[in-house]
Amino acid sequence: MKLSRYLSSKLIKNKQEGSARPVLIIAQISITISIIAMLISFSIIRGFKTEIKNKVVGFNGHLQIANYSNIADAFSTDPITYPRDDVESIKSIKNVIAVAPVIEKPAILHENDLIEGIVFKGINREYPTDFFNKNIVKGRLPNLDTALNEVCISENISKKYNLDVDSAVRVYFFKEGQYTPRGRKLKVVGIYNTGLQDYDNHYILGNIKIPQQLDGWGDTLVGAYEIFLSNIDFIDFLKPIIMQKLDYDVQLIDVREKESRFFSWLEMLNSNVIVIYILMAIVAFINIIGILLILILEKIKFIGLMKTLGMTNRKLSTVFLWLTMRYIIYSLLIGNVITIVIIIIQNLWHIIPLNETMYYMSYVPMQFNIDYFIIANLAIIILGLLGIIIPRVVIRQISPAEAVRAE
Incomplete structure (x- = not known):
């Protein structure tokens, strides 16, 4: 493992990618765009859902205590x-x-x-x-x-x-x-x-x-009592606790049921995000494979020389995996920084507007979530690790003698 990391560091310091360098840069940019798209889309959906939920809760509370006879009537009659x-x-x-x-x-x-x-x-x-x-x-x-x-x-x-x-x-x-x-x-x-x-x-x-x-x-x-919680996520946990304390002449109404039209609509947005994630993950994986293949083709003579010296296909694959991971991590760092800057700018100055009549807000909301940032970055890194299958197959087919003679 140490030898593989050492050789990969030497190769990247050498910067002798030749004609493949522009292609590698494009592949890096594609990975960067993929991580930005994944993070931004999640930040927007999360921010949008949070804003809508806060507005609905602002008018209704998280839970409502009302008379049983008001079940069929939204207004305070009894x-x-x-x-x-x-x-x-x-x-x-x-x-x-x-x-x-x-x-x-x-x-x-x-x-x-x-x-x-x-x-x-x-x-x-x-x-x-x-x-x-x-x-x-x-x-x-x-x-x-x-x-x-x-x-x-x-x-x-x-x-x-x-x-x-x-x-x-x-x-x-x-x-x-x-x-x-x-x-x-x-x-x-x-x-x-x-x-x-x-x-x-x-x-x-x-x-x-x-x-x-x-x-x-x-x-x-x-007419009723409105209950406000510190977070909407506590509804399911606190609802049975509150119901135990109430007398039998009243009912406890969940805002998610009372205003199901909003919450059902928000849940539908999750499917759109999943599609975006899958597409961006596929794009990132294709570019990771592209980087691996380009590096292998550019270093055929190096591969032949290492095979002649007795290095196994597995260790050679690990060399190129480390080399590829450097490109991936560099792309992730740039993508994360750009995403955070975009979120900060949008939340401060609301530079991306929305039609308030259609979307219930005048600007695109973005919410930073460290957990998802970590998950998205780890997902890209795992895709890079899965990419080790490709260099093993290619390197196994390379003949040491032909590789050393290759120009």
Whole structure:
């Protein structure tokens, strides 16, 4: 092994590849492009999935506690008590960030001769507002301590109705058993934009006391509780633990089931990535084989001389394997550096845009993941190690006498 590494280092220092050098450079570039394509595609898909999941969770929480009678109704029709001892006990579970009461009510927004159905989401100060604060484009969130007439609307709604911060808007609420909606004049104090059109086109945020008063629920009834975890990956682990703590009169709803349209779509993206990985791996493997064959053909006289001196085919194959691995590792280093630079630049300046209406975000998200970087690099190296089969077959066919006489 030491002799093989020594000879390969001597060969690469010699740099006598002759006419094959341009071909070797092209092969190296191809391997570099392959690793960049693999890493970038994974970073984009991972970043895209993370962003979409965070947005869906921002509107719904990771889990939701609701009345069993609300199974067929997405809105808060039958309330549950607030506070509850079983719900309070959930807050002490590790990786549970917040448990907040909410009320979602269908309503009608009537302004500037336009009428449209919306969803009023009532929250209180227990609700984690980091997601909405991050997506505020103008103004602020409603004051949840005292103000009962403040709302935050989406940028889509503000443009459609020609509304701005400090604009007055009239919202009509429906109450079960009543055919006439009850109107409420509210003040716009903030405008948000999450890019998630399905929500941005309909959701407005306000104080939970507004629907409580309109429905006559008082302060002791809410529509549901939304549970926020430190990571979406903890849902499967924490779900049975939380269910054990809940009383039998409520159900626990998983956001992945409630919004299955988004999560099913995201899972479909994995198949596209797998196809890209396979294609890039095939391209990389072909170029690795190409490098091996080019090096062998360029060093026929060397092979003949080593065979004459008694070196076995196996050791000669190992020499060229080490030589090829040097080219591969060099390509991987360049590919990794370029990929990291691209990810940093894109995340800082968002130079690659997206159609927000189609993709739910205005730029291509990229997420760095060290585990996958290691796996992708190891995969290319393993392909290089598998390539030792080729030089063994070729070297075995080379005659020492003919090789030494070759020009």
